[in-house]
Amino acid sequence: MAGVFFALCLAGDSAALAEKHCDADLSAALAARARAGVTKHDAAVTLFRQALEACPQNDSLGLEISRALAAQRRFDEAIATAQEYVRRHPDAVPGLLILANALFMAQRWEECSPVLERALKLEPENAAALLLRANNDYLLGDTAKSEQILLRLLDRNPADIEAAYTLGRIYYMDNRPDFALGQFQRVVKLDPKHYKAWDNLGLCYDATGNSEMAIRHFLTAIRLVETEHPDYDWPYANLAELLLRQNRPAEAHQAALKAAERNPRSARNFYLGGQALIKLDRQREALPLLERAVTLDAAYPEPLYTLGQLYLRLGDKEKATTTLQRFREVKERAPKKRR
Secondary structure, three states, rough: OHHHHHHHHHHHOOHHHHHOOOOOOHHHHHHHHHHOOHHHHHHHHHHHHHHHHHHOOOHHHHHHHHHHHHHHOOHHHHHHHHHHHHHHHHOOHHHHHHHHHHHHOOOHHHHHHHHHHHHHOOOOOOOOHHHHHHHHHHHHHOOHHHHHHHHHHHHHHOHHHHHHHHHHHEEEEEOOOOHHHHHHHHHHHHOHHHHHHHHHHHHHHHHOOHHHHHHHHHHHHHHHHHHOOOOOHHHHEEEEEEEEHHHHHHHHHHHHHHHHHHHOOOOOOOOHHHHHHHHHOOOOHHHHHHHHHHHHOOOOOHHHHHHHHHHOOOOOOHHHHHHHHHHHHHHHHHHOOOO
């Protein structure tokens, strides 16, 4: 019922909205409850919709609903909700940014570009729009334009943590770890608790062959996320991958297990755990982890290959043949360069 009412609120004209009763206090209280758990609880969307029902005139709550839907990876709903708000407020930059962000998260990068162009035409120096434009341009393959935007942002504000972090990620993904190191070091100097930057410093040191420093920085990131960010799994998985390469499978298995506990939706976490168990000669235990990885991401070639080889070792030639054929098909379709 709340969803139907919400749709009517957004679709109705301004006069109709003005006639509806507004309980501003109730609306504010419901919205505050929703914001407290927007990325953790499905109830956030319901609470925001109830807040809008309590005060239909405050249709900016539609943007919060869109943001909450995107956080729950309900991208089609998030995009539709933001589009309806933009239809009602075509020159509202916050609405355009929420829509662009939902499109970006849904990997609809071509559609995201014109929305960002509209926002930047209205506010050419909007830092949030420029940052999102840099990310989107990079994913569309225009690294030079992305880097130019970020350098411009940092020239304007050297303390722009998000711009520095994003530029570091682009440098790292483009195999320029030495350049990336400088940006991530800038970030942790500005914010010593920036766990993502510490994690990425570990990746950069690993890429430059300094395993000792890499482990040290992964462990710093783990200390920062252990209690404060219980859903963040990346430093555990990155540490597991490094330990596997160092032939330390028991430690790698523990790190991968922690990563999978934190994020059971990540195929990589189960793949790393499966690899560690194979190295520990625990093939039967590795089997369900690799099968889980393949189920979670059917376009991820490495788990398919490892699972196919494991089926062969366990004597299941039929499954091995099918799985390795799937691996070859997925590998052929996979991009030559991951972004």
